[in-house]
Amino acid sequence: MTEQQQFLNVIDRDEAERRFRRAIDPGPLGAEAVPLAEALGRVLAEDVIARVDVPSFDRSNYDGYSIRAADSYGAAEESPRRLALLDEVLSSGIVPRGEVTPGTAVSIATGAMLPRGADAVMMVEHTETDGDTLTLTRAVTPGFGVSFAGTDIASGETVLRIGTVLTSRETGVLAAIGVQRVDVRRRPRVAILSTGDEIIEPGQPMRPGLVYDSNARILADAVRELGGEPVPLGIVRDDLDELRRRLDEALASADVVLLSGGTSKGAGDLSYHAVGELSEPGIVAHGVALKPGKPICLAAERGKPVVILPGFPTSAIFTFHEFVAPVIRSLGGRPSAARAEIEARMAVRVNSEVGRTEYLLVGLVPGPDGLAAYPMGKGSGAVTAFSQADGFVTIGRHEEIVEAGAAVRVRRLAPDAPLPDLVVIGSHCVGLDYLLGQLQRRGFSTRFLAVGSTGGLQAAQRGECDVAGIHLLDPKTGEYNRPMLTPDIELVEGYGRLQGVVHRPGDARLEGRTAREAIATVKDDPTCLMVNRNRGSGTRILIDRLLAGAEPPGYAVQTKSHNAVAAAVAQGRADWGVAIEWVARQAGLAFLPLDDEHYDFVIPKTRLDRPAVVAFRRLLAEDETHRQLEQMGFRKKEGH
Numbered sequence: 001m002t003e004q005q006q007f008l009n010v011i012d013r014d015e016a017e018r019r020f021r022r023a024i025d026p027g028p029l030g031a032e033a034v035p036l037a038e039a040l041g042r043v044l045a046e047d048v049i050a051r052v053d054v055p056s057f058d059r060s061n062y063d064g065y066s067i068r069a070a071d072s073y074g075a076a077e078e079s080p081r082r083l084a085l086l087d088e089v090l091s092s093g094i095v096p097r098g099e100v101t102p103g104t105a106v107s108i109a110t111g112a113m114l115p116r117g118a119d120a121v122m123m124v125e126h127t128e129t130d131g132d133t134l135t136l137t138r139a140v141t142p143g144f145g146v147s148f149a150g151t152d153i154a155s156g157e158t159v160l161r162i163g164t165v166l167t168s169r170e171t172g173v174l175a176a177i178g179v180q181r182v183d184v185r186r187r188p189r190v191a192i193l194s195t196g197d198e199i200i201e202p203g204q205p206m207r208p209g210l211v212y213d214s215n216a217r218i219l220a221d222a223v224r225e226l227g228g229e230p231v232p233l234g235i236v237r238d239d240l241d242e243l244r245r246r247l248d249e250a251l252a253s254a255d256v257v258l259l260s261g262g263t264s265k266g267a268g269d270l271s272y273h274a275v276g277e278l279s280e281p282g283i284v285a286h287g288v289a290l291k292p293g294k295p296i297c298l299a300a301e302r303g304k305p306v307v308i309l310p311g312f313p314t315s316a317i318f319t320f321h322e323f324v325a326p327v328i329r330s331l332g333g334r335p336s337a338a339r340a341e342i343e344a345r346m347a348v349r350v351n352s353e354v355g356r357t358e359y360l361l362v363g364l365v366p367g368p369d370g371l372a373a374y375p376m377g378k379g380s381g382a383v384t385a386f387s388q389a390d391g392f393v394t395i396g397r398h399e400e401i402v403e404a405g406a407a408v409r410v411r412r413l414a415p416d417a418p419l420p421d422l423v424v425i426g427s428h429c430v431g432l433d434y435l436l437g438q439l440q441r442r443g444f445s446t447r448f449l450a451v452g453s454t455g456g457l458q459a460a461q462r463g464e465c466d467v468a469g470i471h472l473l474d475p476k477t478g479e480y481n482r483p484m485l486t487p488d489i490e491l492v493e494g495y496g497r498l499q500g501v502v503h504r505p506g507d508a509r510l511e512g513r514t515a516r517e518a519i520a521t522v523k524d525d526p527t528c529l530m531v532n533r534n535r536g537s538g539t540r541i542l543i544d545r546l547l548a549g550a551e552p553p554g555y556a557v558q559t560k561s562h563n564a565v566a567a568a569v570a571q572g573r574a575d576w577g578v579a580i581e582w583v584a585r586q587a588g589l590a591f592l593p594l595d596d597e598h599y600d601f602v603i604p605k606t607r608l609d610r611p612a613v614v615a616f617r618r619l620l621a622e623d624e625t626h627r628q629l630e631q632m633g634f635r636k637k638e639g640h
Helices: 013-023 168-176 214-225 240-253 271-275 313-331 430-441 452-461 515-522 538-547 562-570 581-586 611-621 623-631
Strands: 031-035 064-067 081-090 104-108 120-123 127-130 133-136 158-160 181-185 189-195 229-236 256-260 281-286 297-301 304-309 341-346 357-367 370-375 391-395 407-412 422-426 446-450 467-470 489-503 530-533 576-580 590-604
Touching: 013 281, 013 297, 013 313, 064 081, 158 168, 189 214, 189 240, 214 229, 214 256, 214 313, 229 240, 240 256, 240 271, 240 304, 256 313, 271 281, 271 297, 271 304, 304 313, 341 357, 341 391, 357 422, 357 446, 370 407, 422 430, 422 452, 422 611, 430 446, 430 489, 430 581, 430 611, 430 623, 452 467, 452 538, 452 590, 489 515, 489 562, 489 581, 489 611, 515 538, 515 590, 530 538, 530 562, 538 576, 538 590, 562 576, 562 581, 576 581, 581 590, 590 611, 611 623
Parallel strands: 081 104, 189 229, 189 256, 256 304, 341 370, 422 446, 422 467, 530 576
Antiparallel strands: 031 181, 064 104, 064 120, 081 133, 127 133, 281 297, 297 304, 341 407, 357 370, 357 391, 391 407, 467 590, 489 576, 489 590
C-alpha cells in the first residue's frame, strides 16, 4: 500500500446509481410510536383516523343568544320580534341544563355548548334586552352562528395519510382529535466516520499540514435536514485494524455508513481497503465520471449502504446529495425532493473536461436580460463554495466549452432562499469587507463575487451587479478608474490604499530594498517563489507591468485576494507577492511600498435608486466609516 493506485473502473454517474440502488434495501424503515410533543418533522407510518368528532358538540361561534331560528323570521329594526329570556347563562365548558322552547332564548358565549332545542345563535349586536325580554332586530336561518358536532372532523374520518411530514399544522390536527402518541417512520441512523492522520477536531490548535474536520459537521447537519439521525463516530487515524473495528461498529449501529476521505487508494488512504473487505455485494462502484466527486466509492453490506465520500468538502457534499440523500429520504419514508431549476445565462466562458459530468457551482445575479450565472470557482477543496452558491449548472460529459452568454439551467440549492439585496462584483478588498459587514448590520443582505477589477467593470457595464469594486490604472493618463467609465455607469469615489511587495521579515533577498529593486532582484532567482494574483485583477495588471514579461517561479500560482497572498507568504509556500499594506501588517509580514492606488466603486445607473445601493452610498459618505477605514490603513481621497 505504498504505491498510489488508480481507480479500477471509472463509470457513468447513472450506471453507478443503478448499481448502488440494486445493492441496497431502500426501505422505508419500520415504525415507532412517539409522543405528540416529539412528532414535529417526523413522517407518518400509518393513516390517522379520527376517533372523536371535532367539535364534539354543537358549539356557538358568537357571543349572543341561542334561539330557534323560526322565532326570528320577519324580525327587523322597524318590526322587531320579542322572546322570553331564560335565566340560564351558558359559557365554555358548561353543559346546558334547560331546553330552548318556542318563544324562548338563552344567553350564550363564544365556544359554549348549544342547548337542546336551539338551532341558531343571534349575535348580541342584533339584540336588546329589557329584564327577561329579548328583542331581535334581524332574522337568521337555522345553523347560523353554530358549528355542529363533526362539521370540522367526523369520527371515522381519515384526517392524515401515511407518508405525511408532520408540521405544526398537522400536529395541531392530531392534538384536536386527542392523539397522545403517533406512529411515525423510524429515523434512518447514519454513522459518520472521518479518516486520516491530518484531520483534527474543531477547537484543537492548528498546526501546519492539518485540517479541521468540517466534513463531519456538514454531513451530520445534512442528515438532520433530511430527517435522519446522525451518529458521529469521530476521527479514525490511518490504522487499518482500527478502521476495520470502527467500521464494524458503524455497521452494527446504523442504517447507513458514511466514511469521509480515503477514496483515492493511495498510501495512507485506508478506507477503500477496509470497505473492500465487505461482502454481499461489497463495492459496486469506485470512481464515477463526475467533477467534483470522481473518487466516490459506493458499497453495501447485506443491503446496508456504505459510502466513502471524497475528502474535499465540495466533492463530499455534492456526492452526498447525488447518491446518499435520496437513500436517506427513502429509508425515512419521505418523498423524493423536487428539483427546482431556473433559467440563467452563463456570465463568462467556462472550459470543462470531456468525459466527466461537471457540477459547476454558480452565484445568480439579476441583470437586464434575466439572471446571470457566475461560477464560484473555488474548487473541490473549498469549504465556502457550497454555502455561498445559489445553485449549480450540470455540464454534460461530452461538453468541452460553455460560452459566455449561453443559456443554462441552474438547479437551486435552496429554492426558497431570496437573492441578496446588494450584489457586489469585482476586486477584493478588506475595506469592502468592512462596508458589507456594516450593511448587513443595517438589515441588508449582501453578496460579493471576486472576479477582479476588469470582471467587475464588465459586470457593471452589463448591468449584472449593483456595485463593482475596481482599481484599474489607465497607462495613458496615469489616472485610476475614471477613464474606464462608460455612459451607463457612474463612479463613486472610495478610498486610497497602498500596494506593496510583502515578504517574511529577515529575508535578505528582499529586505532593505525598494519594492521595484526587490522585484528586479528576485524575479530571475529560481529559489525565490512568488505568489501571483488572478487574471483581470487590478493587482495582476500592476504585477505584469512591473515584471515586463518575466514569469518568476510561482508566477502561475494565482490567488483571488490579498489575504490569500499574505497567507501563502506567511506560511512559507511563497517568498513574496503583492498585497495591500493592511493585510501585510495583519499577517506580520514586511511591506515594501509600491503604488498608492485608488479603490473606487462603479454602479450601473439603472440601479442607483435601489434601496441597498442608496444605503451603500450613504454608508460610504459617513464620517464614522472613514474613521474606521483610516484605522485599517485606507486613506480618504482628496475632495471626497
